[in-house]
Amino acid sequence: MNTFAKSLLSILVVEDHPFSREAFVSMLKRTGFENVKAAEDGESAVAILNTDPIDLVITDINMPNQNGIELIKKIRTSQTKSSQYTSIIAVTTLSDAATISACMTLEVDAFLVKPISVKEAQQKILLAISEPKELYQQHLYADISTEISLSPKNLQPETKQPRIKEVSCHFFIPATLSELKSEMTILDDIELSNGSCLLKAGTLINQKLLRRLYELSEVVQFGHIRVRVDQKDTVT
Known part of the structure; x- marks a missing residue:
């Protein structure tokens, strides 16, 4: 169609x-x-x-x-x-x-x-x-929890989860959202502008998530996010 x-x-x-x-x-x-x-x-x-x-x-x-x-x-x-x-x-x-x-x-x-x-x-x-x-x-x-709460507490930052330890492979800090690519793994939470977690550390980025991140770019807090790239993806 x-x-x-x-x-x-x-x-x-x-x-x-x-x-x-x-x-x-x-x-x-x-x-x-x-x-x-x-x-x-x-x-x-x-x-x-x-x-x-x-x-x-x-x-x-x-x-x-x-x-x-x-x-x-x-x-x-x-x-x-x-x-x-x-x-x-x-x-x-x-x-x-x-x-x-x-x-x-x-x-x-x-x-x-x-x-x-x-x-x-x-x-x-x-x-x-x-x-x-x-x-x-x-x-x-x-x-995934299907409970919905629109109370003010839902807009407060979530309790920080332990950061994933650095691994012995290629990693860097992208300066802009456009530097995120499919197959990269984020090593720090990606947060909304109010401090709430949007994507948890350890998430493997894919094209669909990238497109949603661009849609939400005005409310996404992006900076100092470490990203891991598996060695196999860096071989030319």
């Missing part, structure tokens, strides 16, 4: 606020997306995913009954009849560090930041459905 054949793309919008849900669906249809379904929470979304073919899920996170993280986790761990590789866009305000971190680990295909504009929505839909159908972190999915 053409990656941006609007009339052929099946989209599921998951949003608990009726006005926001109807407005977003209406906006998508006005811009040429003809096959758009809607659900009021994760439970309703799962019911649709179990009966209808869906190419892209655009989900809010903070919802009753079953929140967005629970829904994303169910899709990624094959607890629905939809493919675990289904494209997913997480709708967020970028204010909840734990939620953003969970979405990163569950390998969402794009972040859509509220308030949502037509241009931004179309750009992120194109980005999401263009992502290669690959998952790199399936071994981490089971450990």
Whole structure:
């Protein structure tokens, strides 16, 4: 399928606020997306995913009954009849560090930041459905907490985890985000601007994580992050 054949793309919008849900669906249809379904929470979304073919899920996170993280986790761990590789866009305000971190680990295909504009929505839909159908972190999915807390304590820095000891191989401190490459291992936590952990030390960087980091660049604190490059990757 053409990656941006609007009339052929099946989209599921998951949003608990009726006005926001109807407005977003209406906006998508006005811009040429003809096959758009809607659900009021994760439970309703799962019911649709179990009966209808869906190419892209655009989900809010903070919802009753079953929140967005629970829904994303169910899709990624094959607890629905939809493919675990289904494209997913997480709708967020970028204010909840734990939620953003969970979405990163569950390998969402794009972040859509509220308030949502037509241009931004179309750009992120194109980005999401263009992502290669690959998952790199399936071994981490089971450990993802689906609890959501929007209280102020969630915005405080997390307790620092012990830094990984330096290893006897090539490592350096990248000056900019652009110097991070796939197959590098970060040796220090990558944090959000409020000090909360986004990616833990020891994470192996892949292309999907890199693209999400670029999307979140305005709220990512990047500096003095040690990176390990395995010797096999430095041989010319």
